[in-house]
Amino acid sequence: MTDDVPGKRPHTLNRRKLLAAMAAIPALGMLGSSRAFAQDTSTATVNTTGLAVTDTDVTVGILHSVTGTMAISETGSVQAEILAIEQINAMGGVLGRQIKYIQEDGASDWPTFAEKAKKLLVQDKVASVMGCWTSASRKAVLPVFEQYNGMLYYPTFYEGLEESPNVIYTGQEATQQILAGIDWVVDTKGAKSFYLLGSDYIWPRTSNKIARRHIEMKGLKVVGEEYYPLEHTQFNSVINKIKLTKPDVIYAIVVGGSNVAFYKQLKAAGIDLTKEAPLLLTISVTEDEILGIGGENIVGAYAAMKYFQSLENENNAAFVRAFKERWGDGIVIGDVTQAAYLGPWLWKAAVEKAGSFDVDKVREASPGIELATAPEGYVKIHENHHLWSKLRIGHARADGQYDVVYETAELMEPDPFPEGYQ
Amino acid sequence: MIGDYTYDQFFSILAMQGFAGLILFSVFVLMALGLAIIFGQMGVINMAHGEFMILGAYVTWGVSLLVTSFAPVLFPVYFFVAMGLGFCASFALGLLVEWAMIRHLYRRPLDTLLATWGLSLILQQLYRSVFGAREVGVTLPDWMMGSLPLTDIIEVPINGLFVMGLTTLIAIGVFLLMFRSRWGKQVRAVTQNRVMAGAVGIDTRRVDRLTFGLGCGIAGVAGSAFTMIGSTGPTAGQLYIVDTFLVVVFGGAASLFGTIASAFAISQAQSSMEFFMSGSMAKVLTLLTVVGILMLRPQGLFTLKIRR
Numbered sequence: 001m002t003d004d005v006p007g008k009r010p011h012t013l014n015r016r017k018l019l020a021a022m023a024a025i026p027a028l029g030m031l032g033s034s035r036a037f038a039q040d041t042s043t044a045t046v047n048t049t050g051l052a053v054t055d056t057d058v059t060v061g062i063l064h065s066v067t068g069t070m071a072i073s074e075t076g077s078v079q080a081e082i083l084a085i086e087q088i089n090a091m092g093g094v095l096g097r098q099i100k101y102i103q104e105d106g107a108s109d110w111p112t113f114a115e116k117a118k119k120l121l122v123q124d125k126v127a128s129v130m131g132c133w134t135s136a137s138r139k140a141v142l143p144v145f146e147q148y149n150g151m152l153y154y155p156t157f158y159e160g161l162e163e164s165p166n167v168i169y170t171g172q173e174a175t176q177q178i179l180a181g182i183d184w185v186v187d188t189k190g191a192k193s194f195y196l197l198g199s200d201y202i203w204p205r206t207s208n209k210i211a212r213r214h215i216e217m218k219g220l221k222v223v224g225e226e227y228y229p230l231e232h233t234q235f236n237s238v239i240n241k242i243k244l245t246k247p248d249v250i251y252a253i254v255v256g257g258s259n260v261a262f263y264k265q266l267k268a269a270g271i272d273l274t275k276e277a278p279l280l281l282t283i284s285v286t287e288d289e290i291l292g293i294g295g296e297n298i299v300g301a302y303a304a305m306k307y308f309q310s311l312e313n314e315n316n317a318a319f320v321r322a323f324k325e326r327w328g329d330g331i332v333i334g335d336v337t338q339a340a341y342l343g344p345w346l347w348k349a350a351v352e353k354a355g356s357f358d359v360d361k362v363r364e365a366s367p368g369i370e371l372a373t374a375p376e377g378y379v380k381i382h383e384n385h386h387l388w389s390k391l392r393i394g395h396a397r398a399d400g401q402y403d404v405v406y407e408t409a410e411l412m413e414p415d416p417f418p419e420g421y422q
Numbered sequence: 423m424i425g426d427y428t429y430d431q432f433f434s435i436l437a438m439q440g441f442a443g444l445i446l447f448s449v450f451v452l453m454a455l456g457l458a459i460i461f462g463q464m465g466v467i468n469m470a471h472g473e474f475m476i477l478g479a480y481v482t483w484g485v486s487l488l489v490t491s492f493a494p495v496l497f498p499v500y501f502f503v504a505m506g507l508g509f510c511a512s513f514a515l516g517l518l519v520e521w522a523m524i525r526h527l528y529r530r531p532l533d534t535l536l537a538t539w540g541l542s543l544i545l546q547q548l549y550r551s552v553f554g555a556r557e558v559g560v561t562l563p564d565w566m567m568g569s570l571p572l573t574d575i576i577e578v579p580i581n582g583l584f585v586m587g588l589t590t591l592i593a594i595g596v597f598l599l600m601f602r603s604r605w606g607k608q609v610r611a612v613t614q615n616r617v618m619a620g621a622v623g624i625d626t627r628r629v630d631r632l633t634f635g636l637g638c639g640i641a642g643v644a645g646s647a648f649t650m651i652g653s654t655g656p657t658a659g660q661l662y663i664v665d666t667f668l669v670v671v672f673g674g675a676a677s678l679f680g681t682i683a684s685a686f687a688i689s690q691a692q693s694s695m696e697f698f699m700s701g702s703m704a705k706v707l708t709l710l711t712v713v714g715i716l717m718l719r720p721q722g723l724f725t726l727k728i729r730r
Contacts, residue, residue, distance in 0.1 A: 067546075068657055071555045200702045228701035231661050233652045234449065236442035236582070237696040243577070244435055257661065260557060260653030268579040268651070270569035292557035292653055 063131030068108025286334025472659025512642025674722030
């Protein structure tokens with residue numbers, strides 16, 4: 001059927017005029033929405049790299065294990081990130097946009113983490129990802145983030161020796177956590193010999209290397225160093241060795257489900273941690289892990305972390321209250337959970353400072369960002385993408401919480417490449 | 423290492439390592455006995471064995487909660503009740519699974535492998551949905567914690583002794599059942615020659631179902647006992663399944679005695695090596711040795727001599 005009726009103007013001209021008129025409407029809309037802000041927050045300006053940003057919302061990714069041996073540790077991080085996102089949305093969102101999140105399950109399997117990271121960055125085009133827990137998972141996703149220029153907010157305390165432009169590390173690195181902890185146990189408890197124990201992957205091995213160097217530099221002894229596979233459940237041999245070598249301190253970096261087996265068997269073997277002979281200092285047991293271990297099995301142990309749920313300050317009181325309201329009264333909040341909570345807030349601050357969601361601009365804006373509302377107190381992003389933070393030592397109670405017995409006076413500068421420790 | 427210790431201390435080391443090895447041996451036997459019955463006697467590869475164990479563990483946790491809230495005076499002895507209930511729960515689930523799924527797949531071992539693996543995933547998600555994704559802590563009565571000092575240096579953990587005692591009881595029970603009872607004779611008849619057994623009037627279907635149920639029930643008791651020494655969570659079964667299969671296959675699938683022998687060999691090798699080198703290395707060497715021996719003797723250590 002032909003539309004060529006003689007005497008009428010060609011349709012294309014009409015159509016062109018109509019399209020021109022329609023184009024004016026979104027322009028008017030943009031004028032209206034950006035009236036509230038001093039800067040231009042139109043999608044075209046804040047998103048020049050094709051991220052999942054619209055006029056009303058922005059999408060971020062959450063990538064943690066909710067199944068598998070790491071679920072016991074990572075579930076808290078997911079809850080914290082969701083709480084932070086909901087609080088930010090209630091306050092108006094980021095650059096006037098509500099945050100939507102896509103959650104993926106790494107399933108405690110490192111190749112799955114890499115696969116899901118690629119899916120989030122390439123397919124879903126998320127503006128940032130809050131994710132990972134173990135160093136192995138972070139190492140698996142690092143090439144993906146660097147290739148596709150994403151930004152990962154990584155919440156776990158880890159061994160350092162890394163400074164990627166595509167990661168913001170909201171947890172402490174080794175020197176902040178390990179060195180100060182060892183100094184405390186030597187100065188306050190007079191410890192002279194150490195037994196290093198850990199699960200067999202990169203974080204415990206590198207941490208123990210740093211710990212050993214530090215201990216030997218102080219002229220003290222390391223009487224043993226042992227590693228067990230991540231899913232190992234029989235620790236009687238190493239407990240026997242500990243009994244025989246009689247160290248002053250057991251420096252334990254056992255991770256995940258093995259924790260439960262280790263502390264139960266330690267107690268069953270007659271080693272009473274409250275007697276502090278030997279004393280146990282750990283950097284891998286937060287309130288989350290104690291839920292599975294049972295407070296009565298680990299009472300008397302010391303942990304070196306930057307955050308404990310029992311910290312007394314205004315920010316933390318509000319945070320714990322909000323967390324319990326959202327996720328239930330019986331919930332506990334560990335160091336990594338709190339660091340995960342910081343992720344969305346630090347990202348929001350960086351985006352607002354940069355005026356854009358583009359990862360390159362967020363990266364430029366991040367160093368120097370301060371957060372005074374953090375539950376742990378005050379934190380600041382360093383140029384090396386880590387946080388200035390304090391270290392605290394907690395003494396485990398039978399009810400699963402920690403008593404904070406020591407706090408560094410100053411904020412500790414993050415130093416992921418300490419001299420002489422590599 | 424020897425140079426650092428006195429003669430006395432060295433002796434104590436050996437003694438304590440011996441105990442650690444025996445405890446590991448008991449753990450392996452407890453895990454593997456249920457699977458040996460199912461795999462060995464029926465040729466069914468049950469990949470969901472770990473999940474049956476964890477069912478026993480969850481039942482124990484449930485009982486501990488009930489007893490703490492309603493009858494605290496029973497707390498010191500609740501563990502035995504919990505183990506009994508764990509056996510019943512896993513036995514019942516085993517019967518159900520056999521009736522619904524396994525009985526259709528008897529002559530198809532690869533299909534049972536796939537089907538039971540699927541079952542294990544379903545059970546894991548079921549536990550996750552019902553009990554939560556995180557691990558649950560089971561509180562133990564006081565008398566089960568701590569250790570017995572035998573000498574100045576040698577101390578034996580009580581829960582280790584408990585596991586050893588339990589394993590001995592169960593092993594004796596299974597032995598009596600299999601080799602001294604009428605029902606055991608029926609099971610062995612069905613294993614050796616199913617067709618003839620059916621021809622002489624043995625109800626092979628019922629025998630199969632009860633055998634499967636028994637194997638799962640023993641797994642439930644094992645899981646219940648393991649709440650003392652390990653974690654209880656939806657995926658905790660996966661921690662045990664590989665070692666269990668290792669022990670059963672290495673011992674020779676159709677022989678219960680082989681299972682016990684291989685559990686002994688593997689546990690002693692692993693725990694002795696663990697003492698002199700790191701845990702990971704010991705595991706690697708143990709596995710390499712097992713692989714090497716299986717390559718030379720694929721049927722395992724002990725085999726059933728049957729005329730086919």
